[in-house]
Amino acid sequence: MFEMLRVLTKPAIRRRSHNFFVNSASVIASVDLRPSRSFSSHQGGNMDPKKFALPARYQGQEKSVWVEYIQLALETKPLNLGQGFPDYAPPAYVTQALSDVATGDNVLLNQYTRGFGHPRLVAALSRLYSQLVRRPIDSQTEILVTSGAYEALFSTIQGHVGPGDEVVIIEPYFDCYEPMVLTAGGKPIFVPLRPKTESGVKSTSSADWVLDPDELSSAFNDRTKAIILNTPHNPVGKVFSKKELTLIADLCLRWDALCISDEVYEWLVYPPNEHIRIATLPGMWERTITIGSAGKTFSVTGWKLGWAYGPASLMTNLQLVHQNCVYTCPTPIQEAVARGFELELGRLDSPECFFKSLPAELEAKRDLMANFLADVGMVPTIPQGGYFMIADWSPLASKVPLNQEKDKWKDYRFTKWMSRNLKLQGIPPSAFYCADHKPLGEDFVRYCFIKKDENLHEAAKILKKWKGSSL
Numbered sequence: 018m019f020e021m022l023r024v025l026t027k028p029a030i031r032r033r034s035h036n037f038f039v040n041s042a043s044v045i046a047s048v049d050l051r052p053s054r055s056f057s058s059h060q061g062g063n064m065d066p067k068k069f070a071l072p073a074r075y076q077g078q079e080k081s082v083w084v085e086y087i088q089l090a091l092e093t094k095p096l097n098l099g100q101g102f103p104d105y106a107p108p109a110y111v112t113q114a115l116s117d118v119a120t121g122d123n124v125l126l127n128q129y130t131r132g133f134g135h136p137r138l139v140a141a142l143s144r145l146y147s148q149l150v151r152r153p154i155d156s157q158t159e160i161l162v163t164s165g166a167y168e169a170l171f172s173t174i175q176g177h178v179g180p181g182d183e184v185v186i187i188e189p190y191f192d193c194y195e196p197m198v199l200t201a202g203g204k205p206i207f208v209p210l211r212p213k214t215e216s217g218v219k220s221t222s223s224a225d226w227v228l229d230p231d232e233l234s235s236a237f238n239d240r241t242k243a244i245i246l247n248t249p250h251n252p253v254g255k256v257f258s259k260k261e262l263t264l265i266a267d268l269c270l271r272w273d274a275l276c277i278s279d280e281v282y283e284w285l286v287y288p289p290n291e292h293i294r295i296a297t298l299p300g301m302w303e304r305t306i307t308i309g310s311a312g313k314t315f316s317v318t319g320w321k322l323g324w325a326y327g328p329a330s331l332m333t334n335l336q337l338v339h340q341n342c343v344y345t346c347p348t349p350i351q352e353a354v355a356r357g358f359e360l361e362l363g364r365l366d367s368p369e370c371f372f373k374s375l376p377a378e379l380e381a382k383r384d385l386m387a388n389f390l391a392d393v394g395m396v397p398t399i400p401q402g403g404y405f406m407i408a409d410w411s412p413l414a415s416k417v418p419l420n421q422e423k424d425k426w427k428d429y430r431f432t433k434w435m436s437r438n439l440k441l442q443g444i445p446p447s448a449f450y451c452a453d454h455k456p457l458g459e460d461f462v463r464y465c466f467i468k469k470d471e472n473l474h475e476a477a478k479i480l481k482k483w484k485g486s487s488l
């Protein structure tokens with residue numbers, strides 16, 4: 018086994034160029050993501066549909082904004098600012114590394130690797146995060162490599178949440194948190210970030226979206242198993258301050274709760290804001306599982322590689338879930354990401370470092386988007402981090418024939434109308450709220466700004482033209 022791992026970690030010698038870029042739209046187009054649940058006698062003989070119905074733990078979770086809006090995009094072919102991925106090439110050294118790995122002399126790099134994380138990658142992650150959280154992180158016992166941050170969330174929630182456990186979820190939230198808690202048998206307790214926006218302003222900041230300390234405190238009790246934190250935040254772009262994180266940390270300590278900290282946008286923070294890892298707050302390492310994503314870190318979301326790190330005592334539960342569903346993640350991708358990290362580890366303080374150059378590039382895109390949204394009359398929330406922007410479109414409500422769409426929530430009707438008629442697609446933020454709180458998201462739309470400048474300018478043109486014709 019050790020011999021195999023040693024060979025696996027040997028750097029590839031040969032370098033060859035290979036085009037790995039695949040048009041994401043064509044990938045999406047080739048897959049019908051709509052759930053198919055009909056059982057006819059022709060397809061399934063005499064199978065009893067009741068017997069093969071969706072298991073109870075998944076019932077009620079059939080609706081997915083991603084399935085619906087990918088389908089909508091295929092039908093309406095809009096300029097798609099909905100989904101969160103770049104529409105331009107990732108850094109060449111990362112894609113080149115993948116090409117080198119796949120075609121290099123070390124053929125074993127195309128075979129299975131260590132289940133909890135490829136040795137070269139966990140070594141790189143350990144070097145990086147030991148610096149960032151200012152404590153040694155054991156590459157073998159304190160890190161788990163997963164199929165995207167998504168699986169890190171899944172393994173954490175499945176591994177720690179059981180029937181009767183309550184999990185505090187801050188709204189709006191990355192939409193998989195709720196079904197993941199429910200399928201684990203847990204009970205989500207929702208606490209919304211509330212905007213303290215004054216009327217009449219042209220724009221606002223994600224810092225203005227705040228938790229009510231009393232509301233948050235009252236969500237905790239003896240049954241609280243965990244809180245899910247997301248900073249920098251999707252979709253609001255909030256970067257939680259030290260004071261806000263301290264409030265959360267104090268509640269975790271007081272109620273003996275775990276903090277699941279989704280930090281996939283950890284490098285995308287705009288000055289003067291700073292990303293603070295809650296695991297670094299006093300007493301929090303012992304009760305925090307932090308989650309990251311190679312997709313977000315290196316702009317390769319299609320690679321679907323992520324990780325979780327935390328104390329060994331908490332990580333064993335995640336490892337167990339992982340070994341029984343995924344077991345091991347793709348070796349070439351792990352090796353390529355490891356090489357990417359090794360390069361960046363050597364220049365973390367330099368402006369050349371991708372973790373610095375990407376946010377600098379995105380800040381200009383953020384400002385461009387904020388300006389054109391404000392120009393058309395929406396009220397954008399300027400994000401402190403991440404690559405999403407939400408905007409209040411309600412000042413334009415009278416200009417949009419919302420009754421043309423049938424959906425219950427206004428933001429669904431607004432975004433669908435925009436996709437069909439203006440050919441510009443955003444995502445309805447009410448999807449990121451629980452059923453009772455959906456009205457809190459109805460006045461907003463979420464756009465993604467990690468897109469080519471020409472596409473952002475095109476979006477500006479579409480909105481400007483619409484403004485000229487309708488306002």
Ligand SMILES: Cc1ncc(COP(=O)(O)O)c(C=O)c1O
Pocket residue numbers: 101164165166167168191247251279281309310311312313318321322323
């Ligand atoms: C907040 C948040 N967490 C987790 C994920 C999932 O990341 P991955 O693509 O690495 O699974 C995303 C992806 O958009 C996200 O926005």
